Amino acid sequence: MKSAKTRQIISRCALMHNLNDLTCDVIIEHSKPRLVEKGEYFFHQGEDATTMYILLSGRAKLAQVTQAGNQVIVNYCRAGDGLGIIVALSHTVYPLSAEAVTACQALSWQREIIEQLMLAHPQLAVNGMGMIANRFVKLQDRFQDISTRRVEQRIARALLRLVRQFGKKVAEGVLIDMPLSRQDLAEMTGTNLYNVSRILSEWERAEWVCSQRQRIILCKAHELVVLAEDLD
Known part of the structure; x- marks a missing residue:
């Protein structure tokens, strides 16, 4: 994709809110493209969280397997949504799996790269914490739905x-x-x-x-x- 088109799509991601075009371009320059075919995975639950993504096209499914072996679909994602943001804020494992529901194009960042970018652009880190908080609230709402x-x-x-x-x-x-x-x-x-x-x-x-x-x-x-x- 052309840079202007790519910037337009990733600017929809909450991770990029309040960042100017120049900063967005710098962040894009540090990314790598990734193509994930339908039925393939960006990452699996329990794997070391090393890479985060922003979708450029396609649909992806976030799902978690419970201790009883049941699968729970947490969310679906589209172009402009971020996957694996936990990478940027914690050295841990992926808490869920991300599967391509259709063929997907994405940009990817290794953990070390996104950490360096957050140090250079603090708003990026603030946005990342906001994304985590927003997803936590949504999970609470879903839990309340199921309970009540x-x-x-x-x-x-x-x-x-x-x-x-x-x-x-x-x-x-x-x-x-x-x-x-x-x-x-x-x-x-x-x-x-x-x-x-x-x-x-x-x-x-x-x-x-x-x-x-x-x-x-x-x-x-x-x-x-x-x-x-x-x-x-």
Whole structure:
């Protein structure tokens, strides 16, 4: 990608907030390109955290395996999102895995490089801490959802989050523009495939959603908002 286009994309990342174009260019110059094919991994949970990334294109999935062996999908990422920011703030292991849901292009920085850049540009370090704090708050919100909300609400809220990230207007409504299976939804919402299939089938009969193989369209998003927020 051309530098101007690359800068435009990575400037969306919270790590780059309040940095001028010259500083962004310096940070880009210290990066290396990375191409990750669909189904391949940027990194695996438990590996030494040595490299962080910012997506330039494609979709990636962040997931964690529990001690019981169950997979939990923590988030999905798109162009402009950062992966592995823990690298810059702690010498530790990756707490989760990052898998390419589609073919992805990214820029990567080794831990030593990003540490040097943060020392030279303190705003970069401040932004990194802000990203970690923001993700911590989101994880708390997800934990609260699972602890206090009905499964129908959790699924509705998950779909609405994905629409905000990946929504694309189509004739039938709003398409979640990325591969998304019912098993994925189960792993996002702390439930099982049976419950997701049952609930989506009910919503299809009510014409709230249109569900095909790894493709979900919200036809009546307002109904899902009412359910998600427990409105009258």
